[in-house]
Ligand SMILES: Cc1ncc(C[n+]2csc(CCOP(=O)(O)OP(=O)(O)O)c2C)c(N)n1
């Protein structure tokens with residue numbers, strides 16, 4: 293690469309031809325893409341260096357999975373295209389977990405991979421490439437549409453097609469074989485097609501009038517309706533429409549875990565349905581005589597294996613996807629529609645209801661909900677050297693800035709989620725789409741990069757942290773102001789409880805008590821090790837306005853099993 297060359301996507305480079313990788317970099321820039329995430333290999337080093345040189349910032353991670361997670365976090369926080377650039381062969385193999393995860397989130401991510409040269413396959417003469425790997429086969433098997441830049445003359449068009457395909461949501465892969473990247477082509481100027489912006493509401497599909505009529509008929513008999521909203525409803529921008537519908541029919545409002553805090557501030561907000569529910573919510577949900585579900589798949593986590601919703605209540609399920617209707621739970625009536633559109637249709641079609649027919653809408657319900665005290669939901673199990681994770685969560689909830697993004701890895705510690713309040717689903721990122729451990733750290737870095745104006749806090753177990761802690765270096769090098777809360781039970785807590793509940797020895801799931809703070813301090817983090825709530829409270833000045841990278845190693849009591857662990861074990865006992 294000639295360092296004196298000026299890179300400008302809109303200027304014809306008439307004087308000579310340029311390598312394909314450079315043309316692709318210029319095209320990426322011309323689409324308004326400002327950041328890419330990755331870990332370079334020999335086949336992508338020139339490409340990412342060129343991207344960075346022309347002003348498309350290359351954020352380098354220390355593991356490929358975390359680069360893909362970072363691109364997904366960036367995409368989910370901005371609604372823009374997330375781009376990850378990953379090497380071929382072993383690097384691609386390293387990234388596959390992240391790819392499977394990102395694919396399941398539905399975020400728009402372009403996965404650019406290097407590829408072995410195609411030429412030697414044609415003439416059988418080129419040297420062997422130990423990194424050769426059937427990436428297309430693997431990625432397609434994972435359900436990821438994969439484009440290959442087969443030759444220099446069509447490479448730019450292939451990039452354009454791949455970017456275009458991300459407009460449908462989800463991940464799209466683009467393979468760039470080395471021999472194609474390094475050929476030269478004329479570059480008459482940028483293709484000038486911006487990356488497809490996500491439509492505010494891409495599919496505002498209305499429900500069939502007959503289905504609305506049937507739903508109105510069911511709701512006419514309901515005195516105590518419950519509205520359950522999932523991430524689909526949040527993505528459809530349905531909050532106001534659902535609140536208006538609730539108000540009209542006297543419904544209480546709840547969400548799935550993924551749509552946590554969607555009804556934050558509403559007087560009839562019950563919080564989360566399922567094992568994360570508080571006692572008051574459970575009691576009110578039990579009284580519901582009709583449940584209307586918007587944009588939620590109703591998996592066993594939401595329904596607590598079929599026990600969290602009253603079984604005798606009629607259930608109306610609203611979803612854009614036929615495949616989601618009745619998939620995991622029964623649906624008595626289905627509306628194939630956009631959540632917001634259907635809520636508005638129902639609101640318009642339903643007759644006004646007298647206050648006396650809104651059995652949930654009483655001063656008593658409102659008072660019970662304002663009196664909810666999460667600290668009274670459990671008996672704190674603090675010990676001399678460890679804290680109850682729920683107490684830690686309640687303390688942190690008070691201490692961390694109110695305007696924050698919370699990102700969660702996965703494990704037994706996820707039981708802290710209901711104790712940490714949030715401003716809405718867009719500020720809570722739960723990375724369990726693939727039930728993975730290890731997607732939290734990268735995602736949190738991507739979200740923090742995308743939204744530097746607000747604090748991003750990663751909640752991670754010690755096991756998930758051990759899997760991804762190489763990224764401490766990335767946070768420090770990139771100057772990402774991330775707060776990492778390690779919920780350290782010195783164990784794979786989820787497996788520990790899994791084994792314990794089945795009367796098996798737990799030794800293989802237990803670690804030594806690792807002190808992570810000095811390790812993070814070595815990377816330049818501000819750190820603390822905390823064993824008591826008093827020590828934790830003393831960190832208020834550090835946590836109330838975090839400026840640089842912070843890591844708090846919270847030693848928590850491994851004996852506290854998450855309610856969802858107990859539910860799974862109970863379900864197993866009930867199922868032959
Ligand atoms: C990639 C991956 N590996 C393994 C698992 C199985 N698994 C689920 S939870 C868990 C324990 C995670 O430990 P930690 O991060 O310390 O959280 P804890 O359960 O202790 O709260 C493991 C190993 C998984 N879900 N994903």
Ligand SMILES: [Mg+2]
Nearest residue numbers: 753754783785
């Ligand atoms: Mg643990």
